Amino acid sequence: MDEDIEKPQGLALEWIEGDMPYSTTFGDHFYCRSDGRAECGHVFLAGNGLPDRWQNGEPFRIGELGFGTGLNFCETFRQWRDAGSPCPLHFTSFELFPMDSATIDKALSRWPEIEAEHRALVAAWPDRREGLIRIDFDDRLRLDVVVGDAGANLGESDSLFDAWYLDGFAPSRNPAMWSAELMQAVHDHTAPGGTFATYAAAGFVRRNLQAAGFAVERPPGFAGKREMLKGRRA
Template sequence: MTKPPHLEWHENDMPFSPEFGDHFYSHADGRLECDYVFIQSNNIPDRCTQNDQFSIGELGFGTGLNFLETWRQWRKVRGESQMLRFTSFELYPMAVAQIERALEPWPMLAELRDLMLNHWDQIAIGDAVEIEPGIVLQLQIGDVTQTLPQWQGMADAWYLDGFAPAKNPAMWGEDLMQALAAHTHPKGTFATYTAAGWVRRNLQAAGFDVTRKKGHAGKRQMMCGQLKATDQLND
């Protein structure tokens, strides 16, 4: 198991990474930001019920907040035989105590958090774990510039939630966005809180149509989009 990240705890017990100089979620409300930026902008509630299996990829697992909120909403809409597979790329998986402290503001996630943490010994070494029937979580642990190109899976939707591009540029680079597109199902989507111009250009160069829209809680803009069809890429 890798060494947990060194964290500082700021006002209202917000986890902060001194290495990357950034917080792990929004000051406004990380759970609501997750819903607005990642779940709704990828249209997860509708899309994940259209097929027996749906796959979400994420860059930056962090506290697990995005996974847990997605799982909470998926429980409400899932069909009997449907499966959600959530794969997250993470360099430093947190320790159990760090996750518990970071997620304390959201009691509606406590049950799911505890179910996840019951399997944390396996999850934190990279095992794919079916936490409850139909929900599979796996961490791809290590440098994402190496682990994503080597990944054998494909995603229907991506949550791009690494630390801010200015603070962690490697997680948003052109080569990584190309690898992201190569591991996206046709017409797969992405969403991210950032609207940085160079990130947008990297996504477009990788084959994504990119849309900018109003950001969460007063943030001016965010981005979402869809992988172009093969015939569009060849135009």
């Protein structure tokens, strides 16, 4: 790792192909090796019916498990802006090990499509990364990153989210991020008619989401992956 980039506390990183972060703590990549940005669009945005759901002008809240490099936020920011969406957007992510700005900058540098969003995120990212990180990009776009244990912090939240991005490390690598208790908390913090999407398709993840109360579908995954999961709260 470059000596001028600080490691997130408690999370060991290596770099693959120069600019792709790999967690040696969890033994997993932060995003799809073929094209993480395209995967985000296929799984998280399209899986939640976005950007179409942004056209009614009503405030929209996205919840995310696992902020990581901020890739999902930046791609969402880009699509929201490109769609000329009339709705205010509030993006809240729950992250145990927030990266420093230099690591985020390096990890997102491979995608010129999100350069403007990536630069805006890095410029506003604080040196002190604990508690609540809140960034207002303008009067219609807010990012909150809640630092700490996702289950505990979500349990204390009174927010209801219109869409969820479930993007923890792979279920086999980090099963706590996909536990029945956390999936129940996600369901309980989903607005009526709200949705979720995830690249994960493990059987226990699907069963935990169904047990929590979601109607779950298994559409084709990204880049030839057989399945992903998406669903809706009744």
